[in-house]
Amino acid sequence: MATLAPSSPVPLTPGGQSVRLPRREAWRRRLPLSPALLLVIIATQIPFVFTVLFSFQSWNLVRPHSRHWVGLSNYRDVFTDSAFRDALFTEIEMTVLAVAVSMALGVGLAVLLDREFPGRAVVRTLLIAPFLIMPTVAGLLWRTTMLDPVYGIVNFLLHLVGVAPVDFVSRFPMASIVTVLVWQWTPFMTLIVLAGLQSQSGDVLEAAQIDGAGPWTTFRAITVPHLRPYIELGVLLGAIYLINTFDVIFMMTQGGPGTATTNLPYYLYQRAFLGFDVGQASALGVVTVAGTIAVASIALRMLFTVFSTTEGRA
């Protein structure tokens, strides 16, 4: 949880240039900001500084007196650790699959919901429910009532079409987890894309129609380019949340079977709280953060440039 802020932030629209203020006024303006800033720094930045320090130490909580500096050896261990590499690949696979599928479904559902039909508000309300469900409950719910090999609904439906029961969670652990993540995140993607669809100018669509463009051509030539920033934003925000997936894994598979669904957060949790290895877990944390920064800095740039929330007032 380190700051990503470089000394000068991404280039922004002109317009909002800051003005030099008298010293006293400058301090008066800073005052309302400082408590919030202070709390966030203490709770998120300082712990990360310690994570970096710990990552250069050999320190196991079970043997508190063995603590000493070891330089980069934790990092060497992390990069030569095959379990770490597995966790990294699991992480990428899980995040990419969940984001891609939920975005694809989200675009489809948003197009469905963009048109007026009887009960649209109700359907919209039903649709966002999965996103609001506590992730722990989501994992629990799918593991039991939905995917259970004997009593689960999915197997009942498969039985109707003559397929033998499947123990989804142990045979297809990754697919099971991704299903739950997609179920939870499709509503999020739908809402973002729907906001994009509804912000389209009616005049432009009408003009296209008058010019003789069919619905499909209009969609491809006008709607898709218009939606692009919304889709990008949805993908990036979704990725940032989904990189941290922990709850659903904890409830459904505990990272297993074997290490089939152990992603980076879960692996780190195992190292820190089941293995009590502070040094190793910290090195893992630093590496995870470095990876996340890549995704996050793109997302930040988007938040600042694409959408018009950046105009401040003097």
Place this chain on the structure above:
Amino acid sequence: MNAAEPSARRVKRLLGRSAWTAGAWLAGLVFFFPVLWMALTAFKQESDAYTTTPQLVFSPTLDQFRAVFASGIGPYLANSALATVLSTLLVLALGVPAAYALSIRSVRKWRDALFFFISTKMLPVVAAIVPIYLAVRDIGALDDIGTLIVLYTAMNLPIAVWMLRSFFLEVPGEVLEAARVDGATQRQEITQVLLPMVAPGIAATALICVIFSWNEFFLALNLTSVRAATMPVFLIGFMTSEGLYWARLAAAATLACLPVLLAGWIAQKQLVRGLSMGAVK
């Protein structure tokens, strides 16, 4: 409808619209079904919950809810409520002035500050959990609800600041200018002019914070055990002890989800805005 329109085309259009409606409803119901099923199962006897052919018709009972309450869900619900409500109030108390200082009378480096706030949201909490755990342990605040309140406040503040700021920016500058000309102090300007105008935005921000704190699991799992444990932690224990009783599990799960489901449904118009940190209106 145009009377001159050929009836075949009219029928085709009507069919198309019905298909659209049916498709949208079907999609909505498919996504909602697991939630509905959880709620239904909560009102069943165990014998109705464990059937290879799902039972849609059954005689509803409140037995499972009674059993869940008898098993001591109370303190966990209270802890969740306490952590959620107090952290949300704190977020607003700190977030409103901060958002003000980043929008209306902005500090010189408001961009850096804004950028900093949001960057903290984008990096995994797992990377900081070890030092947080050790620090909390060393000050003797493990299993203390105050710890969760402070951490949830810090966790939600960045989102709240971004969101509040985007609402503040919608208030016409002239209105605030007029208040200043009339001699309102900064405090009066905020409490008497600004806040009433953005009340819906503040409510939406609060609801988003409620959703995130109520559902939070990772910090609660690692920093609490008994006294300060919240609903997700209760569910784990409950799953271990009552995992074979699906109806009872469903009742506990339904109780765990209900507050946020209601909060989210109430705030649904503002949900996108909150989740995109105010970027999408």
